[in-house]
Amino acid sequence: AQSVSQHNHHVILSEAASLELGCNYSYGGTVNLFWYVQYPGQHLQLLLKYFSGDPLVKGIKGFEAEFIKSKFSFNLRKPSVQWSDTAEYFCAVTAGYNTDKLIFGTGTRLQVFP
Amino acid sequence: EPEVTQTPSHQVTQMGQEVILRCVPISNHLYFYWYRQILGQKVEFLVSFYNNEISEKSEIFDDQFSVERPDGSNFTLKIRSTKLEDSAMYFCASSVRGGGQNIQYFGAGTRLSVL
Numbered sequence A: 001a002q003s004v005s006q007h008n009h010h011v012i013l014s015e016a017a018s019l020e021l022g023c024n025y026s027y028g029g030t031v032n033l034f035w036y037v038q039y040p041g042q043h044l045q046l047l048l049k050y051f052s053g054d055p056l057v058k059g060i061k062g063f064e065a066e067f068i069k070s071k072f073s074f075n076l077r078k079p080s081v082q083w084s085d086t087a088e089y090f091c092a093v094t095a096g097y098n099t100d101k102l103i104f105g106t107g108t109r110l111q112v113f114p
Numbered sequence B: 001e002p003e004v005t006q007t008p009s010h011q012v013t014q015m016g017q018e019v020i021l022r023c024v025p026i027s028n029h030l031y032f033y034w035y036r037q038i039l040g041q042k043v044e045f046l047v048s049f050y051n052n053e054i055s056e057k058s059e060i061f062d063d064q065f066s067v068e069r070p071d072g073s074n075f076t077l078k079i080r081s082t083k084l085e086d087s088a089m090y091f092c093a094s095s096v097r098g099g100g101q102n103i104q105y106f107g108a109g110t111r112l113s114v115l
Helices: none
Strands: A003-005 A010-014 A019-021 A024-026 A031-038 A045-050 A056-058 A064-068 A073-078 A087-095 A108-113 B005-007 B010-013 B019-024 B031-037 B043-050 B053-057 B065-068 B075-079 B088-095 B110-114
Touching (some): A010 A019, A019 A108, A024 A073, A031 A073, A045 A056, A045 A064, A073 A087, B005 B088, B019 B031, B019 B088, B019 B110, B043 B065, B043 B075
Parallel strands (some): A010 A108, B010 B110
Antiparallel strands (some): A003 A024, A019 A073, A031 A045, A031 A087, A064 A073, A087 A108, B005 B019, B019 B075, B031 B043, B043 B053, B065 B075, B088 B110
């Protein structure tokens, strides 16, 4: 069965530090990859997605992610975090073209201190 | 920006009772979904719905669960006889189109507590 792993469960950073959150998936076929963010008390929002093409994708709020097919990874990065980035971050995949089912990782809680 | 809205934000019920969780998807969206997240666990897919039919469901979505679009705006999840293990956050989502390359927009969730 397909699965998604996020190895960082809780990350604590100071403002201006760089961020990288890991995401690995297990599926040998075509995947569509997503990062969602959930700010405290709010709904899940799409940060960025990868379907095809340039494996380096840019999203909202200065986030980017790189798809490395050989490593089954889709890590999220931001060069300089802000206090307002404090949130929970979820990596998710859909396997192939014919399924809507999003498979989520466990999420990473990011706390940024001023 | 259009949003998916879910009501109530928190529902408390007794074991064995029926509950209906309500969602208003984004108005021009045609595909609808329910997910749940048990405390400390992953967000899990329950069901997808299109054209008044279930298009895909997980093994979690057994006979105790049903979904309905009773009118042009609401999308509901019914749990017939709640169990303690149904306690979770339930998320509704909607999208313009289906398939693996669609973008699903999520509501803020309904926290269901079964006592």
